[in-house]
Amino acid sequence: MTWMETEREALVQTLRGADPEAPTLCEGWSVRHLLAHLVEREQEPARYAADMAATRLGREPGAEPFLSRLAGSAVTAPGYAALVDRFAGGGSRIVALGDRAHLIEYVVHHEDVRRAGTEPAEPRVLPPDLVRAVWQHLGALARTAYRSSPVGVVLVVPGGPRKVVRRGADAVVVSGDPVEQALFALGRREVADVEILGAPGTVARFEEWADLA
DSSP, X not given: OOHHXXXXXXXXXXHHHSOTTSBOSXXXXXXXHHHHHHHHHHHOHHHHHHHHHHHHTTOOTXXXXXXXXXXXXXXXXXXXXHHHHHHHXXXXXXXXXXXXXXXXXXXXHHHHHHTOSSSOOOOOOOOHHHHHHXXXXXXXXXHHHTTTOSSEEEEEOTTSOEEEEEXXXXXXXXXXXHHHHHHHHTTOTTTOOOEEESOHHHHHHHHHHTXXX
């Protein structure tokens, strides 16, 4: 079993026990919207692409034409359970694409459910090999996430490895566990447990860019 499959099973269990109307860390999305996103991304790629285009054109989160229709099918308890089952069913194409395509997606969206609301859950203690797999696949994602940063960015796991994801004459170090690094890179900056290190002026420029100032 791949780490993607392990995390998928854990996410399914969390979704089964979640309130479909509970908020998530994704602005405008309840749990059932996030679930609809997961299903659409994997099983309805043409509609997923259309919704992405609608978002780029200014459609508000939660009002994407196809996603909102799919989320609407999960308003009732039986409808929600059926949509969770549909996500859990996956398929050979999902498994074939593997950790590179899905592991960080599942880990981050799992935390989107767990850490939202007025009583967010604590970070999970994950198997070390799963955490290492997140780190392995984080580089490409982080290079995209930080490409517009006004300063260089180096990711560091305390006591562990490091990755330069954006080069610059001045740089900050983003220090934290790989899962927290993934959350921070993908915009979950209020909940991600990372430390920003560097010269004060450089840190200030980075934090302003990251909307942390």
